[in-house]
Amino acid sequence: MSAAELSATAAVPARRPSPRFLASELRLVLRRRRNLAGLAVLAAVPIFIAIAVKSSASQPGADAPDFFRSITENGLFVSLAALTVELGIFLPLAVAAIAGDAVAGEANLGTLRYLLVVPVSRLRLLAVKYTAIVLFAFVATFLVAVVGMVIGLALFGGGNLTTLSGTQISFTEGLGRVALASAYLGCALASLGAVGLFISTLTEQPIAATIATVIFSAASLILDSIPQVDWLHPYLLTHHWTAFGDLLRTPIAWSGVVQGLYVAAAYALVFFLAAWARFAGKDVTN
Amino acid sequence: MTASDAVRTSGLTKRFGSQTVVDAIDLAVPRGSVYGFLGPNGSGKTTTIRMLLGLVTPTLGSIELLGWPVPGREVDALPRVGALVEGPAFHPYLSGRENLHRLDAADRTSDPATAARRIDEALDRVGLLPAARKRYRAYSLGMRQRLAIAVALLTPKDLMVLDEPTNGLDPQGTREVRSLIASLATDGTTVLVSSHLLSEVEQVCTHIGVMHAGRLITQGTAAEIRRHQETEARIETDQPDHTARLMRELGLRDVRTTPHGAAGRLGDVPPEKVVAACVHAGLSVTRFIVDAPTLEDVFVALTGEGFDVSG
Numbered sequence: 311m312s313a314a315e316l317s318a319t320a321a322v323p324a325r326r327p328s329p330r331f332l333a334s335e336l337r338l339v340l341r342r343r344r345n346l347a348g349l350a351v352l353a354a355v356p357i358f359i360a361i362a363v364k365s366s367a368s369q370p371g372a373d374a375p376d377f378f379r380s381i382t383e384n385g386l387f388v389s390l391a392a393l394t395v396e397l398g399i400f401l402p403l404a405v406a407a408i409a410g411d412a413v414a415g416e417a418n419l420g421t422l423r424y425l426l427v428v429p430v431s432r433l434r435l436l437a438v439k440y441t442a443i444v445l446f447a448f449v450a451t452f453l454v455a456v457v458g459m460v461i462g463l464a465l466f467g468g469g470n471l472t473t474l475s476g477t478q479i480s481f482t483e484g485l486g487r488v489a490l491a492s493a494y495l496g497c498a499l500a501s502l503g504a505v506g507l508f509i510s511t512l513t514e515q516p517i518a519a520t521i522a523t524v525i526f527s528a529a530s531l532i533l534d535s536i537p538q539v540d541w542l543h544p545y546l547l548t549h550h551w552t553a554f555g556d557l558l559r560t561p562i563a564w565s566g567v568v569q570g571l572y573v574a575a576a577y578a579l580v581f582f583l584a585a586w587a588r589f590a591g592k593d594v595t596n
Numbered sequence: 597m598t599a600s601d602a603v604r605t606s607g608l609t610k611r612f613g614s615q616t617v618v619d620a621i622d623l624a625v626p627r628g629s630v631y632g633f634l635g636p637n638g639s640g641k642t643t644t645i646r647m648l649l650g651l652v653t654p655t656l657g658s659i660e661l662l663g664w665p666v667p668g669r670e671v672d673a674l675p676r677v678g679a680l681v682e683g684p685a686f687h688p689y690l691s692g693r694e695n696l697h698r699l700d701a702a703d704r705t706s707d708p709a710t711a712a713r714r715i716d717e718a719l720d721r722v723g724l725l726p727a728a729r730k731r732y733r734a735y736s737l738g739m740r741q742r743l744a745i746a747v748a749l750l751t752p753k754d755l756m757v758l759d760e761p762t763n764g765l766d767p768q769g770t771r772e773v774r775s776l777i778a779s780l781a782t783d784g785t786t787v788l789v790s791s792h793l794l795s796e797v798e799q800v801c802t803h804i805g806v807m808h809a810g811r812l813i814t815q816g817t818a819a820e821i822r823r824h825q826e827t828e829a830r831i832e833t834d835q836p837d838h839t840a841r842l843m844r845e846l847g848l849r850d851v852r853t854t855p856h857g858a859a860g861r862l863g864d865v866p867p868e869k870v871v872a873a874c875v876h877a878g879l880s881v882t883r884f885i886v887d888a889p890t891l892e893d894v895f896v897a898l899t900g901e902g903f904d905v906s907g
Contacts, residue, residue, distance in 0.1 A: 319662040319663055319664075319673065319676050319754055321664075321672040321673075321675070322675040322676060322705040323705065324704040324705055325704060325705065325706075325707070325708075327704075328704075328708065330701035330702075330708055331701050331702045333701070334697070334698045334701040334702065338687065338690075338698065342689065343689070419685055419686070419687065419688070420682075420683070420684075420685025421685050421686060421687060423646075423649075423651055423681050423682075423685065424679075424681070424685060424686075424699060424744075424747065425699070425702055426649075426650070426651060427649045427650075427651070427674055427677070427679045427681065428674070428675075428699055428702045428703045429650070429670060429671045429674035429675065429703075430702045430703075431671050591653055593646075593651070593652040593653060594646070594651040594652065595646065595651075595652060
């Protein structure tokens with residue numbers, strides 16, 4: 311042992327792992343007015359859809375999207391229709407706003423340096439930030455699903471549910487299917503959150519990180535619609551997102567969903583590691 | 597340098613691109629000292645402090661913080677270090693108390709059971725308890741600065757690193773910070789306080805280091821630093837020339853006449869000998885002044901005067 315180590319102040323023992331920091335992070339995200347407004351917009355979409363369908367004289371035509379046609383038969387489809395509509399921009403934007411803010415927001419305020427000297431190790435900071443992003447992704451999708459379910463059941467009633475394959479399942483099983491679909495989309499958005507977390511370590515401007523994350527998801531959607539690059543499609547972040555509809559078939563067509571989960575896990579892992587690689591040695595100068 | 601230093605650096609260097617911001621400094625902050633880390637704006641103080649706290653990675657050189665190598669083991673050292681780095685920074689839409697709760701929650705070494713009590717004590721110690729429920733954005737600059745100091749008081753510390761703690765404070769607030777530093781030192785906490793305004797910290801410092809253009813140009817106890825500049829004797833009299841000649845004979849250096857008399861550097865000459873010689877020579881001395889240099893004089897002599905921002 312060297313003289314230096316002998317003279318070191320004894321390290322203060324860390325207490326057993328506690329969820330205090332994560333709880334604080336979630337409070338910060340969920341109490342912020344901007345984020346609450348965003349969640350309110352997400353929740354308004356199923357309400358809008360249900361009221362629009364209810365009040366329109368004609369039923370949705372045969373050319374309406376899959377879930378829209380079924381809304382009048384079963385209120386649960388309001389949830390699925392709302393998730394489909396919001397998957398294009400609203401849900402990715404909500405997750406991108408939280409993820410983009412994760413590190414860049416703290417850097418921008420200067421609170422990052424005070425967290426690091428508490429001290430919070432950089433890996434722990436990223437882990438807590440990412441956990442909060444994942445939980446927010448689930449909160450967002452389940453909020454849309456639950457609000458859709460409540461308004462749908464109120465306006466159109468429940469009962470047995472006709473799946474996309476045309477067979478009937480019980481209402482309880484239908485409820486389970488909607489929950490499964492929401493959870494799947496939660497995972498999908500959580501992988502976008504990892505991309506956002508990585509971008510958030512590159513800049514001190516949270517808005518820039520959010521915009522870049524939205525662009526990433528939009529670019530993925532655009533590439534997915536260009537047939538000439540179909541070799542790329544299976545690897546795109548958003549390619550399997552719409553596979554959540556397969557959960558509404560009998561029996562459930564798992565292959566798309568499972569592939570989607572693999573892609574989501576791969577993106578989450580790669581971008582979390584990239585965020586760590588970037589953030590671990592970054593000079594915090596503001 | 598001894599093993600009892602709270603902070604020790606060796607050849608510490610930081611380059612941003614081609615610019616060398618901190619240039620091979622060997623800092624030694626003894627345990628129990630109040631170390632005044634001085635230098636003009638832009639002389640590399642803040643970058644040095646950021647390196648000590650593990651926020652910025654050194655280009656070259658090594659750091660020991662409370663005996664732990666940084667970077668590498670800062671997570672072991674930092675629970676015993678309180679820091680105010682380049683001004684306060686908090687979440688504007690949280691109250692002062694909520695901001696402290698957040699930082700305490702992030703600390704794996706703090707006891708959640710006593711958090712509420714410790715937070716209120718820290719707020720009370722900086723006089724913010726009445727404003728604890730106010731949102732941070734409504735705080736004045738002085739209140740923000742106090743809140744940042746309150747963070748450092750949440751748990752017991754061996755070392756306080758205060759970067760420009762009096763920035764933005766009124767004279768009353770500046771005095772309070774000084775008395776806080778003094779009370780920390782009395783408790784045995786080592787204090788490293790940086791400032792570009794020397795007069796603010798001069799009275800409480802036991803040790804001084806002066807930075808200029810990225811280099812640590814001098815370091816030592818306050819008394820050693822003062823010795824850099826010699827004591828001057830000034831005599832007011834109606835016979836300046838005669839007095840000046842006498843001073844030269846006594847061995848004073850840089851003797852010059854002034855409008856009201858003569859002045860010179862004492863060197864090793866005891867002041868009382870000068871007085872006795874003047875009386876013996878029959879000079880009518882109206883005033884005799886022995887002027888010990890203030891640290892301000894030393895500081896200006898070392899770093900130059902004026903608004904030049906180095907680097």
